[in-house]
Amino acid sequence: MVPNMAGWCEAMEMHLKALSFKFVGQDNLRRRFSNTFRWYTAMLDSVQLVLRRVIDDKCDDVLRSPASDRVDLPLPSSSPTSSLPSSPVPSSSRSLEDRDSLSSQSASPTLTQPELEVLPTSAIHSPSSSLPPFPPESSLPPCPSSPVRQTSIDDNSLPRCTRPSLYLRRCCGMCFGGDHCHDESYLADFIASIDACFTQKRNKNARNADYRDTKRRYSDTCFLSEQEVKDMETYVESIRARPAPTHSQANADDHVEVGMDIPASVLDECGNSFLATDKKREKASTQFFADTGVMSMICRHDRVLFAVNMTHRRERQHYALALIKCFMSEIPDDMTLGLLYDIACQLKRSMFKHGFLSELSPRIIFGISVFHAYGHAWPCQVIYHPRKCLGFGLSDGEGCERFWSSIRKLIPTLRISGRLYTLDLHIQYLTDKAHTLSGAWLARRWASCQTRKANIAKSLHEMKRSIPFLREQWALQVTAQTQPMPRCSKHKGRQAVLAVLALDSSISSEQGLAKKLDTLMERGAGDFLEISEQMTEVNKCLQRLHDVRRAKLNALGMSDTNDLSCLQNNTFLCQWTWYP
Numbered sequence: 001m002v003p004n005m006a007g008w009c010e011a012m013e014m015h016l017k018a019l020s021f022k023f024v025g026q027d028n029l030r031r032r033f034s035n036t037f038r039w040y041t042a043m044l045d046s047v048q049l050v051l052r053r054v055i056d057d058k059c060d061d062v063l064r065s066p067a068s069d070r071v072d073l074p075l076p077s078s079s080p081t082s083s084l085p086s087s088p089v090p091s092s093s094r095s096l097e098d099r100d101s102l103s104s105q106s107a108s109p110t111l112t113q114p115e116l117e118v119l120p121t122s123a124i125h126s127p128s129s130s131l132p133p134f135p136p137e138s139s140l141p142p143c144p145s146s147p148v149r150q151t152s153i154d155d156n157s158l159p160r161c162t163r164p165s166l167y168l169r170r171c172c173g174m175c176f177g178g179d180h181c182h183d184e185s186y187l188a189d190f191i192a193s194i195d196a197c198f199t200q201k202r203n204k205n206a207r208n209a210d211y212r213d214t215k216r217r218y219s220d221t222c223f224l225s226e227q228e229v230k231d232m233e234t235y236v237e238s239i240r241a242r243p244a245p246t247h248s249q250a251n252a253d254d255h256v257e258v259g260m261d262i263p264a265s266v267l268d269e270c271g272n273s274f275l276a277t278d279k280k281r282e283k284a285s286t287q288f289f290a291d292t293g294v295m296s297m298i299c300r301h302d303r304v305l306f307a308v309n310m311t312h313r314r315e316r317q318h319y320a321l322a323l324i325k326c327f328m329s330e331i332p333d334d335m336t337l338g339l340l341y342d343i344a345c346q347l348k349r350s351m352f353k354h355g356f357l358s359e360l361s362p363r364i365i366f367g368i369s370v371f372h373a374y375g376h377a378w379p380c381q382v383i384y385h386p387r388k389c390l391g392f393g394l395s396d397g398e399g400c401e402r403f404w405s406s407i408r409k410l411i412p413t414l415r416i417s418g419r420l421y422t423l424d425l426h427i428q429y430l431t432d433k434a435h436t437l438s439g440a441w442l443a444r445r446w447a448s449c450q451t452r453k454a455n456i457a458k459s460l461h462e463m464k465r466s467i468p469f470l471r472e473q474w475a476l477q478v479t480a481q482t483q484p485m486p487r488c489s490k491h492k493g494r495q496a497v498l499a500v501l502a503l504d505s506s507i508s509s510e511q512g513l514a515k516k517l518d519t520l521m522e523r524g525a526g527d528f529l530e531i532s533e534q535m536t537e538v539n540k541c542l543q544r545l546h547d548v549r550r551a552k553l554n555a556l557g558m559s560d561t562n563d564l565s566c567l568q569n570n571t572f573l574c575q576w577t578w579y580p
Helices: 005-018 028-064 067-072 166-171 226-239 264-282 317-328 344-354 378-384 399-406 408-414 420-436 438-463 467-481 492-523 528-555 558-567 571-576
Strands: 190-197 289-291 293-299 304-310 337-341 364-367
Touching (some): 005 028, 190 317, 190 399, 226 304, 226 317, 264 344, 264 378, 293 317, 293 399, 304 420, 317 337, 317 344, 337 344, 344 378, 399 408, 408 420, 420 438, 492 528
Parallel strands (some): 190 337, 337 364
Antiparallel strands (some): 293 304
């Protein structure tokens, strides 16, 4: 929780004032306390970074050594002064310590002078000395900027990565810990979800509308740098620079696009629904906010892996692509990702249509978050609902929503202040808290799984149907409900209704003729053989008309069937409304 320093300091001043102690100047205690708290958090961050480096270096030494020699390795010294470097505050960048065995060296990384930050000696005072005058904001000690994250390693002499990076293992040991490798029996080795939150905004600076968040960054930050996001945006825009001409699909049959499992008409319906919802958000996120939201990637155990600071007014695809690229660079090349996203069908369509991250797309299995799946068309749910898609188990993809709920208390404070460092601190707190509750989490989920398993087994037993039979029926249902619907024009439904109405008229005429022939045969008027032959022809014609009408009626959709039922007995509407 972000401390309410202004409220706390004001209460302290009022309390001291009641005791006849008064501060000289205005807002003196708050400014000094804010500066002290800032350096205190920087000190804690630096200590954690140094400890991580020491532990990671020792782990790398153990992993690099032969198995027979590991028992003889000396234990690390118990004295912190023997292993900790003397430099106080190292650079705050994850890329310096979490590249796993690919980029680790036998010695601790050496920090250059620009990467270090030391407290000024003038700020150190004895308890009996008087407080120095508070420096202005512009004279505060600068915080070191983080170096650019390494996205690839070009040294071919280094061994290939065989396990997730140290950073991912720190985020969630249940997902990325251990020494497991790619398992061919599982569609996805890891499961993660992506979602955006547009309530975590930051107001524009009244003095400088282009002011960005401070360069001060948490040492183990989960936020991608602005340069990484900008590079992905440039990459996406360069591919979309010359969009293909949009031909009207009114005169084309529905089809399944390359790499997709559902017809294009279903994807268009889902895409239009998302755009209609997203445009409503645009008016609230353009004029007054410098940062419009946060998009995060979270593992199936609700641990935040990566996040991006959103600066556009809508949920653009390059944010999700940047998160995917960053995650895939942290895992071995043969491991796969099961990704749950609110609009996974649209993201997958864009990746195959434009070739975004084409080298990574074969290793990604897409699904839609459970609660958002019901807003998609039914064929889309059949393919991408996590309960109907193999590989996702009971993962619901709503971990991001739970994360947004846990940080909602930060919204008022972060609207008017730098927020990335504070969000990093709170995310680290949530991660540490989740680590301590991992055992209870596993026990609770295990009990839930056993209960669900027992209920399903009971239902299958009562159904008295074999599992192969049910799988076969489900496969037939998927095939039937995801096949493209033929269409020739936008008036095809209207033309089909007109055709049925015309067939009804022809059937009525033939039935009238058959009734007349029956009357003639009953009276014995005319040639019996000729009338009998005419009756046979009329009955054959009626049978053909009924067969054609039945086929056309089955091809009608729900709306066309309703229109037909309304128009069957309305000659005026049939003549003036439905004829083009």
